[in-house]
Amino acid sequence: MKLISTIGKYTILMVSQLGRLICFTFSSIRWVFSFPFYFRKLLESFVEIGFFSIPIVGMTAIFTGAVLVLQSYTGFSRFSAEHSIPTVVVLSITRELGPVLAGLMVAGRVGSSIAAEIATMRVTEQIDALFTLAVNPIKYLVVPRMLASIIVLPVLVLIADIIGIMGGYLVATEKLGFNRARYIDNTMQYLETDDVISGLIKAAIFGFIIAISGCYSGYNTKKGAEGVGVATINAVVMASVLILFSNYITTQILFRK
């Protein structure tokens, strides 16, 4: 009996959380289309989410590209298919690894920072203060971060794509002795615009997920320092799981096309 009541309790909790998240998301989207627009906050978010994430995204991409070449070589050289390595690398990075790894890295860096900042504002009544100063907290805190994240993530993924391919190219040509011109030719030969576009679409979706997870967890935090910690964990876990889940859904939709 106790087991059933516990299951019931957690089910109700989960459903109510999901409901709150959906309401929060719709409310955030609704406020995008109304006056005023906080351009200054939007620019600050561009810098915070985009510019400061370039090093971590770049580092992730370059090592991923490098490892991908080494691992592919191990397999492909067994049946003399080394010439396929550039194609495998470029398709893996643009379609999958670029967006997913950049998304996860940004979720860790930015999602946690958004959640901690907004949660601290909640705990110290700064969000209530916004309300009393006749400024809509969702519009001021959530909308600029959400827009910035949606716009900036594709740019970050584009950078990750270029740096990742570059990482693969360097290892392939400098360590494995590939011909430089032929490697570039093979890279470009089978790459289509759709491959890059599909990665960028995913990136925009991941950007939305990261911002909403961070803002929602921070905005609905319970009081106290512990609440801020829990909000930060929730933001990163929620964003990571949703990124991986939506990645599958998006891939399937784009794959069917």
Add this chain to the structure above:
Amino acid sequence: MTDSKKEKSSQKKSKSKVKLRLTNICKRFGSKVVLDGVDLDVFENESLVVLGGSGSGKSVLIKSIIGLLQPDSGTVELEGSNITNIPRRGRDNLMSRFGFLFQGGALFDSQTVWENVAFYLIHNKYMRRKEAQEIALSKLEDVGLTSDSMNLYPSELSGGMQKRVALARAIVNDPEVIFFDEPTTGLDPIMANVINDLIIKTCKKLGSTAITITHDINSAQRIATRLAMLYKGKIVWTGGVKKMHKSGNPIFDQFIKGEIKGPIELELRRH
């Protein structure tokens, strides 16, 4: 004479207009009833102090008035119009008529002192930053701060200075009604009195109505023109500050004297 009769006679005497009227405000969190039918009138230009012990629902009351919390039932009227459940846009206009000083200051820690004070002007009135800065500076001077502090961040200020900045921010829109949430909590007695005097001075200068919630009797005595006692989610006594020591209400008497024995003690024992 009963408490309600006393209140009616004081209303007649003052001939003041009712600025805010709370009728049967109820609020519960889960099974815990915090406000259990609060009825209260706040008159124009008066300084009403709501007293009550810790956890008596003072903060919930003040937040229910301005709309930070939605009461489960009851109405809040501002100059006769119901403001209990007005939509977001209307509420933004309404908030322009209110000022709120938070217990911890609630200053935006990512912004400088002047940006905090000018926040309303920049983000609601869309004033140029330079112009807003000038107004912020004059408000800072009103609360006894100089231009030296205007570029500091809240974390670089002492508790008393933070309260002053928060007060400057609360009055930047020249509000009709100012709410003070425990304005002297956490301050030393001298700084507490400095803040008390600033509250009196500011309200007089702006001609604002003030509603303060506190459990600091000294502060209440200093800033109030009228007192109300919140106990078990209800207003159990209201009266002028001069009647403070002859209220005839055992709960209020015990509270202001800080006596351990009395009707409030029974409540403590039960829990």
